[in-house]
Amino acid sequence: MALLSPFIAIFSIASDSYHRAEEAVDAVESVFLKAPSKVIHGTTTLLRKIGFGIVGAVYVCMVMIVxxxxxxxxxxxxxxxxxxxxxxxxxxxFFDYTDANPKAVFTFGGFVDDGSIKKGLMGVPLGHTFHVSLALLMPESDHNMQIGMFQLTAEVLSADGNVMAKSSQPCMLRFRSLPLRFLRTFLLGAPLLLGISEETQRISIKMLQLKERHPRSKVIRVTLIPRAGTVCLPQLYEAEILLISKLPWTKEVVRNWKWTFYVWASIYIYITMLIIILSCCRPLLFPITVVDPSHCPDSDETEYTGESKEARAEGRDEKGISEVLRRWQQRRRKRKAIILHGEMVDSTECSSASITREDTSMAVDEQDIVDSESVC
Known part of the structure; x- marks a missing residue:
């Protein structure tokens, strides 16, 4: 039995190393077989994350644009x-020629003293300075040429009939000598006959200006007054009144820079709305998707499971190697005990032979251990 124990130890070590080698080969094969599935799963997870990122970016851009x-x-x-x-x-x-001094009234004030506005009328806002001009279309008739100078008077009346401002301007037709009139008629004969041109003159007169204040202005009254010593009034084709208001300088600056105010006001409101959304309505800008881990396992958990499996496999390998070394040390102690017991019973030659066999078996065992460790 003492002679067979080295061979039994060698056989057991060889069988253990063979089994460990088979397990290592199986582990490597399983890793190589699982590698494509892991790559596919990782690629799918990456593509899913990229898709969710693109959709989220588009959604956030749409919300910000709105x-x-x-x-x-x-x-x-x-x-x-x-x-x-x-x-x-x-x-x-429209002047009333039934009067000795024809008058025409232009009502523009929609405001009353209490600040209310009458429907259908538009007035001049407070603080505006308005300018009043008159445009007269007069024929170049002999009557108008003989009248010559006449007077135009404009009055601004309040709602209660008080005169707030008054202006009077003289006016007349531009003089043209008789030869120039004949020459002009000869050159423009065809347009005059076809009605393209007319023998008229348009006169524009700046009458008055007034700053709107309380009491509010309501009516402008225009009066035609003949020249002193005469009673003849001019002939008119048309008469128009033109009212243009001018803003105060502060409001004029705001109006001239209105596009700048548009931009800055929009930016301030946009920033304020974003702050409100981020503070109170964060799910509207960043919607949260709740995922049930029991139905949809996460990729991080899968990776963690794979890493734990690899760690357990490495731990099993280390435990196997330590178990082989422990068994080898136990067998070595048993052989030493057997050899010492044989020396006490057998002769010196038998003991020397057993020692030689023990050294040989130990050398073989050590070589097998090294081979098994290299395989594992």
Whole structure:
């Protein structure tokens, strides 16, 4: 039995090393077989994350664009409510020639003293300075040429009939000598016959200007007055009144820079709305998707499971190697005990032979251990 123990130890070590080698080969094969599935799973997970990222970016961009458009509309609307535009009014005048001094009235004030506005009338806002001009279309008749100079008077009346401003301007037709008139008629004969041109003159007169204040202005009254010593009135084809208001300088600056105010007001409103959304309505900008881990396992958990399996496999390999070394040490102690017991019973020759066999078996065992460790 003592002679067979080295061979039994060698056989057991060889069988253990063979089994470990087979397990290592199986582990390597399983790793290589699982590698494609892991690569496919990782690629799918990466593509899914990229897709979710693109969809999220598009969604956030859409929300920000909608907020920006809303901020732009609010900014432009608020600035439009703040900005005042100058008033421009033009209307025809009709003089009453039944009077000795024909008069024409232009009503423009829609405001009353209490600040209310009458429906259908547009007035000049407070603080505006308005300018009044008259345009007269007069024929180049002999009557108008003989009348020569005449007077135009404009009065601004309040709602209670008081005169707030008054202006009077003289006017007349531009003089043309008789030869020039004949030459002009000869050159423009065809247009005159076809009605393309007319023998008329348009006269524009700046009458008055007034700054709107309380009491509010309501009516402009224009009067035709003949020259002193005469009673003849001029002939008119048309008469028009033109009213243009001018803004105060502060409001004029705001109006001239209205596009700058549009931009800055829209930016401020946009930033304010983003702060409100991020503070109070964060799910609207960053929607949260709740995932049930029991139905949809995460890729991180899968990777962690794979790493734990690899760690357990390495631990099993280390335990196997330590178990082989422990068994080898136990067998070595048993052989030493057997050899010592044989020396006490057998002769010196038998002991020397057993020692030689023990050394040989130990050398073989050590070589097998090294081979098994290299395989593992």
């Amino acid at each position: 907020v920006m458009l809303l901020a732009a509309m609010l900014g432009v609307g608020l600035v439009q409510l703040w900005i005042e535009e100058p008033v421009f009014m033009q209307e025809s005048l």
